Amino acid sequence: MPYTLTVKKTDGKPGQVWYPLQLNTVPQPTPGPGQLLVKISAVALNHRDLFIRQHLYPSISFTHPLLSDGAGVVVALGGQSPSPRSQSLLHRPVLLTPSRGWAADPLGPEDAGKFSVIGASALCPDGTACEFVVVDEDEVVPMPGHLSPEEGAALPLVGLTAWRAVVSKSGNAEAGRNILVTGIGGGVALVAMQIAVARGCNVWVTSGEEEKIRRAVEMGARGGVCYKKKGWERELEGMLPEGRRTVRLLKVGGVIVVYGMTTGPKMDWTMQAVLKNVEVRGTTMGSRREFGEMVEFVEKEGIRPVVSRVVRGLDNLEGIEGLFEDMEKGRQFGKLVVLVDKNAEAARL
Numbered sequence: 001m002p003y004t005l006t007v008k009k010t011d012g013k014p015g016q017v018w019y020p021l022q023l024n025t026v027p028q029p030t031p032g033p034g035q036l037l038v039k040i041s042a043v044a045l046n047h048r049d050l051f052i053r054q055h056l057y058p059s060i061s062f063t064h065p066l067l068s069d070g071a072g073v074v075v076a077l078g079g080q081s082p083s084p085r086s087q088s089l090l091h092r093p094v095l096l097t098p099s100r101g102w103a104a105d106p107l108g109p110e111d112a113g114k115f116s117v118i119g120a121s122a123l124c125p126d127g128t129a130c131e132f133v134v135v136d137e138d139e140v141v142p143m144p145g146h147l148s149p150e151e152g153a154a155l156p157l158v159g160l161t162a163w164r165a166v167v168s169k170s171g172n173a174e175a176g177r178n179i180l181v182t183g184i185g186g187g188v189a190l191v192a193m194q195i196a197v198a199r200g201c202n203v204w205v206t207s208g209e210e211e212k213i214r215r216a217v218e219m220g221a222r223g224g225v226c227y228k229k230k231g232w233e234r235e236l237e238g239m240l241p242e243g244r245r246t247v248r249l250l251k252v253g254g255v256i257v258v259y260g261m262t263t264g265p266k267m268d269w270t271m272q273a274v275l276k277n278v279e280v281r282g283t284t285m286g287s288r289r290e291f292g293e294m295v296e297f298v299e300k301e302g303i304r305p306v307v308s309r310v311v312r313g314l315d316n317l318e319g320i321e322g323l324f325e326d327m328e329k330g331r332q333f334g335k336l337v338v339l340v341d342k343n344a345e346a347a348r349l
Contacts, residue, residue, distance in 0.1 A: 031078030065127030175200030306334030
């Protein structure tokens with residue numbers, strides 16, 4: 001019987017508890033009309049999964065599979081008369097959309113009460129930490145042909161988040177514009193950098209590790225600084241092109257796009273920023289339409305998500321725990337991936 005991976009509820013306070021992983025065997029699901037049966041090839045972790053295990057995320061389910069990122073192959077169609085789109089997807093590698101309930105509205109989910117990121121969510125039964133999953137045909141897109149299963153699994157959530165932040169929200173994803181991506185090494189930050197570089201932007205990065213900055217520069221960043229150094233702002237200012245330097249980095253009318261707060265739930269906002277007409281734009285995830293746009297751009301530009309480390313097997317609980325430890329310690333440069341289908345071709349990392 002196929003495996004699923006969930007978290008097991010234990011007593012403890014939010015932020016102090018650590019929910020253990022639980023491997024389950026379940027019947028293979030059967031697709032209904034308008035649905036697809038997807039055999040999962042590879043899945044990936046996000047900080048969201050780390051927060052779930054610490055009970056720092058809302059609406060946690062202890063029965064629905066964990067994880068939001070997944071790549072797989074459509075192996076069966078539901079209903080007696082599958083749609084032409086369903087038929088075109090049969091036996092093809094696909095990427096699963098990482099959320100539900102947001103079709104196309106550029107402002108946000110059409111009904112916020114029905115929006116959910118998939119994976120260990122009480123609001124949605126779907127999750128990717130499983131060997132087979134049934135999804136509606138609209139919740140997958142063909143996987144770009146240049147990606148391996150591991151690279152495909154590394155893309156959905158971070159790719160969608162980065163696309164909305166850089167393209168939909170910033171208004172600055174144009175050739176020649178200067179963009180600063182903080183915390184390089186994380187999945188969203190890396191894809192945000194790759195998207196901006198591919199669009200001709202001058203991308204600058206920050207990190208707590210010089211090695212991560214070096215690798216980002218090798219991937220196309222113009223430069224970067226270590227935020228642990230005293231006076232890193234002045235160092236970064238000195239790297240900017242002449243005529244574009246400012247006292248506090250952001251130009252008048254500059255834009256800050258915030259897509260996550262892994263270091264804390266608040267940020268300071270000074271009067272100096274107000275007087276400079278600096279804007280803060282919050283964003284999280286994105287719509288199904290934006291997901292399709294992002295995947296199309298990735299295929300067109302030949303972008304490959306960065307995979308930090310891969311372990312094999314959904315039943316490899318020790319290996320998966322090691323991935324969570326990498327994320328908790330901030331050791332990764334790129335995504336942490338589980339190759340679910342051990343027969344799938346592994347990427348050479």
